Amino acid sequence: MKWSGINWKDVLTPRGLLSIVEGCTEAIKQKAGIENEFVKSAMQYRLDFICAHCDLNTDGQCDPTKTGTVVQDFTYHRSIERKQGELVNGCGCALKCKTANVKEECPLGKWLSAEN
Numbered sequence: 391m392k393w394s395g396i397n398w399k400d401v402l403t404p405r406g407l408l409s410i411v412e413g414c415t416e417a418i419k420q421k422a423g424i425e426n427e428f429v430k431s432a433m434q435y436r437l438d439f440i441c442a443h444c445d446l447n448t449d450g451q452c453d454p455t456k457t458g459t460v461v462q463d464f465t466y467h468r469s470i471e472r473k474q475g476e477l478v479n480g481c482g483c484a485l486k487c488k489t490a491n492v493k494e495e496c497p498l499g500k501w502l503s504a505e506n
């Protein structure tokens with residue numbers, strides 16, 4: 391997993407840390423067979439149909455050293471305005487954890503939070 395290029399300012403916030411804990415807890419529950427069908431469906435759709443075919447996916451990490459094009463206008467993590475066509479880096483997250491958190495979203499807007 392690559393750590394260079396990660397925007398630690400976004401990660402090391404109460405919301406960022408809580409998001410990691412929530413996502414990894416859900417991913418572990420899925421692995422253990424304690425399944426929430428909504429979380430399972432969201433995770434599978436995000437992981438298998440979108441992230442699996444994304445150039446920023448490097449061995450299961452949203453690669454912070456790679457750049458991709460934002461696909462739609464949206465507010466990333468409720469505070470960062472992203473515009474279609476803008477170039478941004480991957481977030482550095484482990485995709486199994488990130489996709490298991492229904493409140494998370496793709497930094498390129500390819501999939502959004504269930505709260506949106």
Ligand code: SF4
Pocket residue numbers: 440441444445446447451452453458480481485495496497498499500501
């Ligand atoms: S979260 Fe978005 S940018 Fe990252 S690998 Fe998945 S689809 Fe690509």
